[in-house]
Amino acid sequence: MTPVTETAAALKLTERINRIEPSATMAVVAEADKLRQAGVDVVDLSVGEPHFSTPQHIKDAAIAAINNNFTRYTAVGGTAELKDAITHRHAQDFGSAYKREEATASTGGKHVLFNAIQVLVDHGDEVILPVPYWVSFKDIVRYAGGNCVLLDSHEDQGFRVTAKMIERLVTPRTKMIILNSPSNPTGAVMSPEDLTEVARFAAERGIWVMSDETYVYLNYSGREFSLGSLQEHRERIIVVGSLSKTYAMTGWRMGFALAPSAVIGAMQKLQSQSTSNPTSIVQKAAVAALKGPQSCVSEMRTEYIHLRDHMLAGLRAIPGVKVTTPGGAFYVYPNISAFLGHGVNSPAEFSRKLLHEAHVATVPGEGFGTDEHIRISYATSQNELDRGLERLRGFLASV
Numbered sequence: 001m002t003p004v005t006e007t008a009a010a011l012k013l014t015e016r017i018n019r020i021e022p023s024a025t026m027a028v029v030a031e032a033d034k035l036r037q038a039g040v041d042v043v044d045l046s047v048g049e050p051h052f053s054t055p056q057h058i059k060d061a062a063i064a065a066i067n068n069n070f071t072r073y074t075a076v077g078g079t080a081e082l083k084d085a086i087t088h089r090h091a092q093d094f095g096s097a098y099k100r101e102e103a104t105a106s107t108g109g110k111h112v113l114f115n116a117i118q119v120l121v122d123h124g125d126e127v128i129l130p131v132p133y134w135v136s137f138k139d140i141v142r143y144a145g146g147n148c149v150l151l152d153s154h155e156d157q158g159f160r161v162t163a164k165m166i167e168r169l170v171t172p173r174t175k176m177i178i179l180n181s182p183s184n185p186t187g188a189v190m191s192p193e194d195l196t197e198v199a200r201f202a203a204e205r206g207i208w209v210m211s212d213e214t215y216v217y218l219n220y221s222g223r224e225f226s227l228g229s230l231q232e233h234r235e236r237i238i239v240v241g242s243l244s245k246t247y248a249m250t251g252w253r254m255g256f257a258l259a260p261s262a263v264i265g266a267m268q269k270l271q272s273q274s275t276s277n278p279t280s281i282v283q284k285a286a287v288a289a290l291k292g293p294q295s296c297v298s299e300m301r302t303e304y305i306h307l308r309d310h311m312l313a314g315l316r317a318i319p320g321v322k323v324t325t326p327g328g329a330f331y332v333y334p335n336i337s338a339f340l341g342h343g344v345n346s347p348a349e350f351s352r353k354l355l356h357e358a359h360v361a362t363v364p365g366e367g368f369g370t371d372e373h374i375r376i377s378y379a380t381s382q383n384e385l386d387r388g389l390e391r392l393r394g395f396l397a398s399v
């Protein structure tokens with residue numbers, strides 16, 4: 001057996017696996033878990049998943065699938081029934097007109113992103129990535145051999161990203177722009193106008209826009225918008241969707257892409273040599289989610305808005321904490337720079353101290369590319385938010 005002390009070099013792991021880091025969010029979860037196992041009462045504001053249970057009609061569809069022996073391999077990118085449910089839902093909600101061959105399903109949105117980047121980003125290609133970014137984008141691009149070109153956005157402008165800002169970073173090697181609206185970690189929402197302008201600009205230059213719309217239904221601006229509705233620019237757009245947050249289905253692992261059929265075909269080819277189809281049972285559950293009543297989605301959205309407002313009011317009552325109002329997702333991204341420099345020199349140190357001394361788990365901003373913020377998730381009960389805020393107040397008074 002290989003001794004566990006052997007170094008990565010001695011193991012001769014590939015150069016490409018050594019290019020990437022484990023997810024920063026996962027690291028926090030592991031540390032908080034360790035404390036919990038030691039009997040510590042941790043208030044967990046680090047998790048990126050809904051606190052709701054999966055709606056009953058979706059669970060019933062999965063149980064029926066098992067009982068009906070829908071338990072065999074399916075087509076790699078999902079059944080025709082699932083692909084049609086995906087395209088119909090999108091057409092109904094966003095006025096798009098994707099065909100069955102322009103849709104594919106994978107084991108979670110993350111898997112979709114991985115496949116799309118693997119088939120489009122080559123060695124030396126540049127990918128424009130707005131900062132703050134969701135942790136995995138950078139590592140998935142690096143794994144494919146691409147280089148991320150980081151685009152700074154500014155807190156005092158609500159982390160706005162525009163085509164003009166992107167244009168300055170374009171080179172002959174630019175292959176792709178990654179957008180994520182509503183954003184993880186800031187909750188910032190791009191306006192339909194700004195999104196349209198980026199799509200138009202990218203289409204003109206032959207640059208791909210990968211639009212991660214994992215939180216598209218958790219948009220509180222009243223202007224829900226998918227880049228996939230811009231049919232005139234669709235030849236260069238990849239929409240990445242996920243059922244994880246929309247229907248409280250994180251553990252089920254179901255994501256999809258809407259893109260030109262040649263890209264979908266390449267993604268399915270890659271998937272055919274790795275995981276094959278997403279779980280057959282989950283596909284039936286996904287059909288029930290997409291075709292069933294959507295009231296569960298709006299009910300959860302209403303609750304998130306309430307929790308966001310509660311969290312913002314609580315944070316803004318703490319002297320020194322600066323926070324922009326997020327227009328979507330379920331995160332706030334407060335600036336904690338007023339508390340740095342007195343023995344606590346970085347968000348990572350801040351988060352660690354907050355976890356170990358006040359037992360509140362958050363995610364430090366470094367993993368998202370910034371050095372003055374922490375990410376707080378408000379996808380939990382109001383009671384947990386209150387306990388977390390109380391502890392945070394006490395902790396900050398002592399820093």
Ligand SMILES: Cc1ncc(COP(=O)(O)O)c(C=O)c1O
Nearest residue numbers: 048108109110134184214242244
């Ligand atoms: C921005 C963003 N994209 C994609 C994902 C992946 O979600 P899943 O793989 O559960 O569909 C997440 C999950 O946290 C996310 O925050």
